[in-house]
Amino acid sequence: MRHLLPWGIFALSLLLLPWLFPSVLGISILNEMAIAIVFALSYNMLLGQGGMLSFGHAVYFGLGGFLAAHAMLGMEQDGPVFSVTLIPLVAGIGGLLAALLIGSFSTRRAGTSFAMISLGLGELLAALSLILVGFFGGEAGISGDRSLGPDFFGFDFAQDRQVYALAAVWTFASTLLMYLFTLTPAGRMANAVRDNPERAAFLGYRVQRVRLLSFVVSGFFAGAAGGLFALHNEILSAQSLSTANSGNVLLMAYIGGIGFFIGPIIGAVLLTLINSVLSHYTDLWLLYLGISFVLTVMFLPQGLTGLLMMHVAPWRRGLLHTLLRPYLRTAVPALLCVSGLLALLETLHHQGEAVIFLGISLPGGQASNWLAIVLIITLAALDWHRSLPALRAAWQRATRGETP
Amino acid sequence: MIDALIFATLNGLLTGLLLFLLASGLTLIFSMMGVLNFAHASFHMLGAYCAWSIGQFTGFWPALLLAPLLVGGLGALVERYGLRHVHRAGHVAELVFTFGLAFVIEQAVQSFWGPDTKNYQPPALLDFPLFTLFGQDFPAYKAFMLLISLGIFIGLYAVLTRTRTGLIIQAATTHPQTVASLGHNLPLLHTLVFGAGSALAALAGVLAGPVLGTFPGMAATLGSIVFVIVVIGGLGSLTGALLASLLIGLLQSWAIAVDLGMPDLLHWLGVEFPVDHPLRDIWRLNLPQLAPVLPYLLLVLMLIFRPSGLFGRREG
Numbered sequence: 015m016r017h018l019l020p021w022g023i024f025a026l027s028l029l030l031l032p033w034l035f036p037s038v039l040g041i042s043i044l045n046e047m048a049i050a051i052v053f054a055l056s057y058n059m060l061l062g063q064g065g066m067l068s069f070g071h072a073v074y075f076g077l078g079g080f081l082a083a084h085a086m087l088g089m090e091q092d093g094p095v096f097s098v099t100l101i102p103l104v105a106g107i108g109g110l111l112a113a114l115l116i117g118s119f120s121t122r123r124a125g126t127s128f129a130m131i132s133l134g135l136g137e138l139l140a141a142l143s144l145i146l147v148g149f150f151g152g153e154a155g156i157s158g159d160r161s162l163g164p165d166f167f168g169f170d171f172a173q174d175r176q177v178y179a180l181a182a183v184w185t186f187a188s189t190l191l192m193y194l195f196t197l198t199p200a201g202r203m204a205n206a207v208r209d210n211p212e213r214a215a216f217l218g219y220r221v222q223r224v225r226l227l228s229f230v231v232s233g234f235f236a237g238a239a240g241g242l243f244a245l246h247n248e249i250l251s252a253q254s255l256s257t258a259n260s261g262n263v264l265l266m267a268y269i270g271g272i273g274f275f276i277g278p279i280i281g282a283v284l285l286t287l288i289n290s291v292l293s294h295y296t297d298l299w300l301l302y303l304g305i306s307f308v309l310t311v312m313f314l315p316q317g318l319t320g321l322l323m324m325h326v327a328p329w330r331r332g333l334l335h336t337l338l339r340p341y342l343r344t345a346v347p348a349l350l351c352v353s354g355l356l357a358l359l360e361t362l363h364h365q366g367e368a369v370i371f372l373g374i375s376l377p378g379g380q381a382s383n384w385l386a387i388v389l390i391i392t393l394a395a396l397d398w399h400r401s402l403p404a405l406r407a408a409w410q411r412a413t414r415g416e417t418p
Numbered sequence: 419m420i421d422a423l424i425f426a427t428l429n430g431l432l433t434g435l436l437l438f439l440l441a442s443g444l445t446l447i448f449s450m451m452g453v454l455n456f457a458h459a460s461f462h463m464l465g466a467y468c469a470w471s472i473g474q475f476t477g478f479w480p481a482l483l484l485a486p487l488l489v490g491g492l493g494a495l496v497e498r499y500g501l502r503h504v505h506r507a508g509h510v511a512e513l514v515f516t517f518g519l520a521f522v523i524e525q526a527v528q529s530f531w532g533p534d535t536k537n538y539q540p541p542a543l544l545d546f547p548l549f550t551l552f553g554q555d556f557p558a559y560k561a562f563m564l565l566i567s568l569g570i571f572i573g574l575y576a577v578l579t580r581t582r583t584g585l586i587i588q589a590a591t592t593h594p595q596t597v598a599s600l601g602h603n604l605p606l607l608h609t610l611v612f613g614a615g616s617a618l619a620a621l622a623g624v625l626a627g628p629v630l631g632t633f634p635g636m637a638a639t640l641g642s643i644v645f646v647i648v649v650i651g652g653l654g655s656l657t658g659a660l661l662a663s664l665l666i667g668l669l670q671s672w673a674i675a676v677d678l679g680m681p682d683l684l685h686w687l688g689v690e691f692p693v694d695h696p697l698r699d700i701w702r703l704n705l706p707q708l709a710p711v712l713p714y715l716l717l718v719l720m721l722i723f724r725p726s727g728l729f730g731r732r733e734g
Contacts, residue, residue, distance in 0.1 A: 061510075065510075067510050067513060067514070069517070119722045120721075123725070125509065125510070126454060126509065126513070126653075127721065127725055129454075129513060130454070130645065130649055130717070130721060131717075131718065131721045133642060133645065134642075134645075134646065134649075134714045134717040134718045134721065135714075135718060137642045137714045138711060138714035138715060138718060141710045141711045141714065142711060145703065145707050145708070145711070257638075257642075261517070261521065264514070264517070265518075268514060297529065298525075298529050300521075300525045300528075301522065301525035301526055301529050303525075304518060304521040304522035304525050305522055307518040307521065307522075308500075308515065308518040308519060308522055311504060311511060311514050311515045311518055312500065312503055312504055312515065315507050315511060359529075362530060363529050363530060
């Protein structure tokens with residue numbers, strides 16, 4: 015029963031969210047989230063579960079997406095007509111075949127070599143996509159109409175809501191399948207090969223075969239995500255298989271936490287939200303995203319999920335409440351310091367123009383203003399630093415189970 | 419035809435030597451720390467931008483010296499307070515860290531210097547054609563770039579093989595434990611090499627800024643190429659890096675100059691294809707189109723058939 019609870023919550027939230035956010039924008043963001051979840055989970059199949067750091071995962075996403083776009087275009091131009099519910103499957107098979115071809119040589123080694131091959135292939139395909147105009151559509155991309163297939167129980171998929179229904183079903187099924195894959199012997203061997211390839215080879219496993227299997231399955235789901243993307247946008251451009259898209263999925267998986275199955279889901283949801291919400295408030299959101307990413311790599315190697323999981327032990331001991339006070343004590347100067355830094359960056363960015371930050375209007379270009387911000391940052395940082403020993407002590411008490 | 423080839427060769431040599439300024443630092447950092455620095459080309463870009471900004475106050479020449487020093491210092495700080503912290507988590511975390519750093523630097527440049535190309539001009543002193551060949555000018559600034567790049571290569575070679583520091587650096591790439599137990603400060607050496615590598619990249623940026631353009635995408639366009647060079651030359655090999663730099667520089671510049679392609683090949687073979695053939699894009703490919711693809715094609719082939727690179731002794 016306990017195993018089924020998270021899946022119930024997942025299915026329920028997929029079901030309820032479109033009723034909570036019924037606007038066009040809301041549904042569109044939900045669609046993007048569903049796509050990002052499948053893509054990020056497929057990526058973590060390589061990085062988290064297989065120990066393969068890829069800088070070119072968008073290749074399979076993009077190729078699957080282009081295949082889906084061509085399938086939709088084909089329905090317009092006397093190609094085979096079939097239900098669009100199968101488009102992600104077509105795209106997935108495209109991603110799978112591409113992964114089979116590329117993986118046959120790129121999975122020979124993990125580590126830096128694998129990362130370099132994936133980067134090289136990513137750049138190669140991104141460059142080719144601008145040259146081979148027939149398949150990739152050049153600057154304009156390939157667009158198709160998703161409503162031309164036969165009706166599926168009254169759905170013609172003209173509206174975003176209906177596409178969300180399809181995306182939600184595909185996302186749930188893909189997530190379940192990818193989770194079940196981690197439980198199979200192949201999924202377990204992927205972990206073994208990640209941790210100690212020599213030993214796995216010594217036990218008689220063909221290391222490359224194990225990696226290739228993960229790689230191909232991952233390619234399938236990346237392709238399926240690309241297919242959903244094509245259905246959602248009805249257009250595909252070279253942007254989808256660019257290295258920037260590959261970098262984005264790395265950010266999602268890492269910020270969410272690559273050591274946990276649920277990590278990439280959290281990362282995908284969070285980054286999609288940041289992408290569509292935060293970008294309305296500041297021009298600098300990509301900079302903040304990058305800084306958060308670097309800080310995550312430095313201080314939270316297990317990502318946000320890891321941070322949450324750290325609190326399981328104190329919670330089991332019933333000592334979580336003892337952490338509240340020291341947390342609040344640290345949070346006040348920390349928030350002050352971070353807002354000061356953000357204010358500084360925003361005023362620097364706007365160079366002399368007034369900036370409205372957290373409801374406060376900051377006139378730009380005045381030395382006294384700058385001085386005040388820098389002073390606040392310094393004082394807050396000092397206080398933040400001073401509050402840390404108490405937090406550390408409280409944390410040790412809570413995890414070791416000693417009551418204060 | 420012949421005049422285009424001569425100019426392509428000169429430009430290819432120039433690009434190659436500039437790429438070498440970047441690749442030499444990257445390969446040295448890799449052989450010491452085992453880390454492929456994604457942010458290396460970002461330091462190159464920062465060099466160009468800093469030089470442009472400093473140049474607004476001081477003119478070109480002081481900026482040529484100050485910008486690399488500034489960026490080198492920044493690189494040393496990144497190694498000391500960032501990379502060393504991540505080092506404990508292993509190579510994958512280090513690679514991801516430098517990737518994130520490259521992302522941050524690109525965004526920072528875009529936010530604070532603006533998304534447009536800077537009007538970064540070569541100094542007036544060198545703004546004249548050095549010689550004219552077949553009616554085409556060869557700018558003196560390009561010759562100056564060639565000269566500086568060559569000088570740096572010779573200087574680097576001399577430092578690494580003739581000085582005490584250079585010998586310790588060389589020893590530290592192969593026998594780090596021995597070097598450390600002989601009493602040399604290995605972490606300090608890492609910081610110094612990382613800083614020096616960043617400064618070299620920045621110097622390349624200062625030199626290249628006026629010719630290749632100073633814009634926020636310059637790190638992304640160059641970064642992957644430098645990786646290609648370091649891998650093709652063999653990770654950690656300075657000679658390999660030089661040869662691979664020249665190879666890539668010349669290859670790209672020749673491919674652009676020689677206007678041949680599949681149509682010519684097919685014509686020569688006597689094969690004709692209908693205009694609306696499904697694979698028409700492939701039958702129409704020509705070398706100038708393929709120029710940006712060639713380095714990556716070379717990289718993939720290299721990694722498949724000779725993963726240790728031209729002069730590499732070990733695999734990544």
